[in-house]
Amino acid sequence: MIREYLKRETVFLLSFAIILFFITVGYIRPDLLDVISSSVHAAILDYFSWLYLISASFFLLFALYLAISEYGTVKLGRDTERPQYSFFGWVAMLFAAGMGIGLLFWGVSEPLVHFLQPPPFMDGTTPEAASFGMKYSFFHWGIHPWAIYTIVSLSIAYFSFRRGMPALISSCFYPLLGERIYGLSGDVVDILAVFATIFGTATSLGFGAIQIHAGFTYLYGVSSTLSITIGIIIIATALFMASAILGVEKGVQTLSKINLSLAFALLIFVLALGETSSILNIFTSTLGEYLNNIVDLSLQSYPFVANGWSRDWTIFYWAWWISWSPFVGLFIARISRGRTIREFVLTVLTVPTLFTFFWFSVFGGSALSLEQSAGGSLGAVAGEDVSLVLFVFLEHYPFSALLSLVAILLLIIFFVTSADSATVVLGSLTSGGSPFVPTYKKVIWGLCLSGVAIILLFTGGLHALQMMAITAAFPFMFVMILLCYTLYVGLSQEKVWK
Amino acid sequence: MAAPVLSSGCTPVVAEGGCRHEGTIVLDTSEPSEATGWSDFGRYVKGAPRAMYRIQDRICVRSDTYLVKVGEMFENTLIPVAYGERPEELRKIGATLKNYGARSVCLYHVHESGSFFRGSDISWLTLLQEVLEEVGLSIEVKRGEGHIASSIAETALFQGCDEIYMRAKRRWHIRTMMLGSVSQDLLRISDVPVFVHKIRPHLPEGDTGLKREDLTVLYATDLDAASVRPIPYIKEFHGSRCHILHVRDRMADPATERRRRDAAMEDLKAVEEELLPYFGQVTSEQRIGDPATQVLHVSEWLNADVVVLGRKNPTFLSGPMGDTAERVVNESKASIFLVP
Numbered sequence: 070m071i072r073e074y075l076k077r078e079t080v081f082l083l084s085f086a087i088i089l090f091f092i093t094v095g096y097i098r099p100d101l102l103d104v105i106s107s108s109v110h111a112a113i114l115d116y117f118s119w120l121y122l123i124s125a126s127f128f129l130l131f132a133l134y135l136a137i138s139e140y141g142t143v144k145l146g147r148d149t150e151r152p153q154y155s156f157f158g159w160v161a162m163l164f165a166a167g168m169g170i171g172l173l174f175w176g177v178s179e180p181l182v183h184f185l186q187p188p189p190f191m192d193g194t195t196p197e198a199a200s201f202g203m204k205y206s207f208f209h210w211g212i213h214p215w216a217i218y219t220i221v222s223l224s225i226a227y228f229s230f231r232r233g234m235p236a237l238i239s240s241c242f243y244p245l246l247g248e249r250i251y252g253l254s255g256d257v258v259d260i261l262a263v264f265a266t267i268f269g270t271a272t273s274l275g276f277g278a279i280q281i282h283a284g285f286t287y288l289y290g291v292s293s294t295l296s297i298t299i300g301i302i303i304i305a306t307a308l309f310m311a312s313a314i315l316g317v318e319k320g321v322q323t324l325s326k327i328n329l330s331l332a333f334a335l336l337i338f339v340l341a342l343g344e345t346s347s348i349l350n351i352f353t354s355t356l357g358e359y360l361n362n363i364v365d366l367s368l369q370s371y372p373f374v375a376n377g378w379s380r381d382w383t384i385f386y387w388a389w390w391i392s393w394s395p396f397v398g399l400f401i402a403r404i405s406r407g408r409t410i411r412e413f414v415l416t417v418l419t420v421p422t423l424f425t426f427f428w429f430s431v432f433g434g435s436a437l438s439l440e441q442s443a444g445g446s447l448g449a450v451a452g453e454d455v456s457l458v459l460f461v462f463l464e465h466y467p468f469s470a471l472l473s474l475v476a477i478l479l480l481i482i483f484f485v486t487s488a489d490s491a492t493v494v495l496g497s498l499t500s501g502g503s504p505f506v507p508t509y510k511k512v513i514w515g516l517c518l519s520g521v522a523i524i525l526l527f528t529g530g531l532h533a534l535q536m537m538a539i540t541a542a543f544p545f546m547f548v549m550i551l552l553c554y555t556l557y558v559g560l561s562q563e564k565v566w567k
Numbered sequence: 568m569a570a571p572v573l574s575s576g577c578t579p580v581v582a583e584g585g586c587r588h589e590g591t592i593v594l595d596t597s598e599p600s601e602a603t604g605w606s607d608f609g610r611y612v613k614g615a616p617r618a619m620y621r622i623q624d625r626i627c628v629r630s631d632t633y634l635v636k637v638g639e640m641f642e643n644t645l646i647p648v649a650y651g652e653r654p655e656e657l658r659k660i661g662a663t664l665k666n667y668g669a670r671s672v673c674l675y676h677v678h679e680s681g682s683f684f685r686g687s688d689i690s691w692l693t694l695l696q697e698v699l700e701e702v703g704l705s706i707e708v709k710r711g712e713g714h715i716a717s718s719i720a721e722t723a724l725f726q727g728c729d730e731i732y733m734r735a736k737r738r739w740h741i742r743t744m745m746l747g748s749v750s751q752d753l754l755r756i757s758d759v760p761v762f763v764h765k766i767r768p769h770l771p772e773g774d775t776g777l778k779r780e781d782l783t784v785l786y787a788t789d790l791d792a793a794s795v796r797p798i799p800y801i802k803e804f805h806g807s808r809c810h811i812l813h814v815r816d817r818m819a820d821p822a823t824e825r826r827r828r829d830a831a832m833e834d835l836k837a838v839e840e841e842l843l844p845y846f847g848q849v850t851s852e853q854r855i856g857d858p859a860t861q862v863l864h865v866s867e868w869l870n871a872d873v874v875v876l877g878r879k880n881p882t883f884l885s886g887p888m889g890d891t892a893e894r895v896v897n898e899s900k901a902s903i904f905l906v907p
Contacts, residue, residue, distance in 0.1 A: 244816065
């Protein structure tokens with residue numbers, strides 16, 4: 070009986086044991102955890118940062134190839150199936166899944182930080198630095214992250230809806246592993262997916278908690294000690310776990326829709342009351358520059374002048390997107406049943422990307438315009454604490470207190486919905502792909518998510534979060550490269566064997 | 568099985584497991600056959616159109632024009648020779664070829680540019696000719712120059728040879744990797760079947776030659792058109808055992824994998840039945856994995872004497888990686904018989 074349970078729950082038990090070990094070491098010896106994670110992180114960046122760049126570019130090319138090749142007409146489901154969601158509903162859900170908290174955190178601050186602290190070969194606070202900041206913000210939040218999501222979601226959707234296998238990453242490895250996907254080899258693949266999801270989501274939750282705390286500190290003068298950030302995480306954990314345990318999926322969906330509407334309203338508000346024509350000019354010219362330089366951007370690591378800058382930004386982002394990909398991939402796959410590969414790839418790569426570009430143009434572009442005209446008030450804050458920039462930025466608009474409150478509300482809802490979805494996805498990944506996840510697993514994964522976020526903040530704050538995202542994504546990058554191969558094998562058998 | 572139209576008026580003798588034709592005939596099956604079994608046909612005439620299609624998941628081969636010479640597959644053999652060839656070794660080869668139905672041999676020597684022996688004494692070639700004539704073969708000596716493999720392949724085609732027989736020379740692995748070998752090049756470019764003799768089968772001393780019944784044949788098949796072409800030749804080997812090996816990719820899901828396995832098993836059974844009258848024992852298996860690795864593994868496990876393969880068009884990766892035949896000929900201890 071016990072042996073059967075152990076065999077059935079290998080993925081759950083092993084991944085839980087690893088995460089528990091991580092939390093325990095972080096609690097007892099945070100210095101040791103910091104040393105170990107710093108060494109692993111440094112080794113990965115020293116030897117493999119180029120691989121992140123090549124992999125992300127390859128994922129993009131591979132996704133485009135699938136879309137324009139004969140495989141583009143293959144349906145993610147049976148040949149007669151129709152899409153389950155309307156086009157606009159589908160696109161809205163795609164966007165909500167892919168970015169969330171990150172857009173609020175980095176929307177204002179990233180272009181501003183690049184503007185103030187560009188790579189060493191460029192002078193800061195110059196028009197070139199502003200253009201550089203916008204271009205790289207587009208690049209980091211552009212088509213590449215969605216290409217990374219596309220590979221995972223397409224693989225899961227293809228193997229589960231069209232080939233009738235469980236919605237697990239290990240299912241996609243059948244062409245390579247055969248029946249071994251039901252054994253240790255398959256378990257290792259799923260454990261790597263769990264590991265990446267935990268650290269990727271914990272990084273986002275950490276960012277969210279830091280920014281919510283910064284908002285409260287800025288608005289209401291709440292103490293800026295770490296214990297308050299941890300308190301925010303605990304309260305948010307209680308909220309999302311209640312939602313996950315009670316199974317209020319309908320409620321979470323409604324919250325997501327409200328959140329998207331609020332985010333959209335905030336966007337329109339800033340666009341309308343800011344320098345609208347300047348924002349639109351920034352959008353079009355940065356889009357042009359991005360498209361014109363996409364090959365150079367994709368493979369550029371500035372090895373002679375600014376390799377450290379490339380590691381701190383581009384490599385971190387690629388790793389972060391990869392660590393998010395099992396979670397987002399599973400979600401996107403679930404909502405994309407019945408669509409053709411061409412429709413799926415082209416929509417996922419273009420529509421959310423364009424919306425993100427617009428978001429960055431509105432928030433980042435406005436912040437840069439303000440910084441240039443108002444003379445450094447935002448820059449001074451960004452230099453000290455990037456999590457505060459959003460609230461200082463909103464100060465320049467009417468009803469700033471209300472806007473900041475809306476921003477905090479958005480962050481809290483994004484936190485709760487993302488963590489809730491991550492808990493369900495982790496539960497499903499550790500329950501053989503079943504959509505019915507036992508409550509105890511939801512509780513355990515919810516606590517683990519928050520525990521990891523707290524431990525990372527405790528050991529090294531923002532930097533520790535970024536380090537762990539890169540480390541956790543590293544093994545999953547190889548899983549993704551193999552996913553491309555297995556997906557290709559599956560598709561190449563379509564003509565003869567389906 | 569719908570009978571093909573025979574333009575020469577020869578009567579096919581239908582035997583169990585397929586048709587058996589005596590003598591030289593021309594098959595004209597321009598009317599697409601509804602056949603679902605294996606066609607029995609012989610040597611492929613260069614330029615004749617070929618096509619493969621599936622009927623109800625079974626592989627069929629449509630042959631528009633084929634010259635069938637069953638029973639005379641190894642009648643005329645080209646043997647490339649170089650200075651230093653040992654006459655006693657050639658005698659054993661000649662005796663073995665005779666046992667396999669050879670009547671005539673074309674001894675072919677290619678001058679290498681800058682060779683010390685260019686245009687000089689060819690008495691060694693005459694000696695080799697005499698040795699083979701003593702075995703009872705009709706010998707023609709030819710000389711050529713230029714790129715060795717191309718020259719051999721071209722001459723074999725123009726001389727109407729049924730096969731090219733060559734002994735693999737031991738080379739440093741790194742040299743083969745970097746520069747390739749004549750046998751590798753021949754396998755790639757020849758339009759005539761090529762037999763590359765490696766360590767196995769061991770040729771017996773004296774004039775007796777290797778007997779058919781001593782031979783263990785491994786037939787590696789993809790169950791496609793390229794793999795059907797070697798079948799008449801395999802029948803000519805008449806060995807003690809033929810093992811049919813099908814190596815393929817794993818399907819993308821368990822259900823399709825089961826269907827594919829069953830279909831392949833059915834096709835393999837059909838080939839088994841086709842070859843059964845010609846061997847003491849015919850077995851088959853299918854494996855999943857890299858074809859060259861699996862062929863080499865099974866060849867060693869079986870202690871096979873000859874590995875028979877059909878040549879396929881090179882794939883994108885076969886450039887840097889080498890295709891199956893090239894990799895097998897480099898690493899195998901068994902001889903390779905490749906049918907283009």
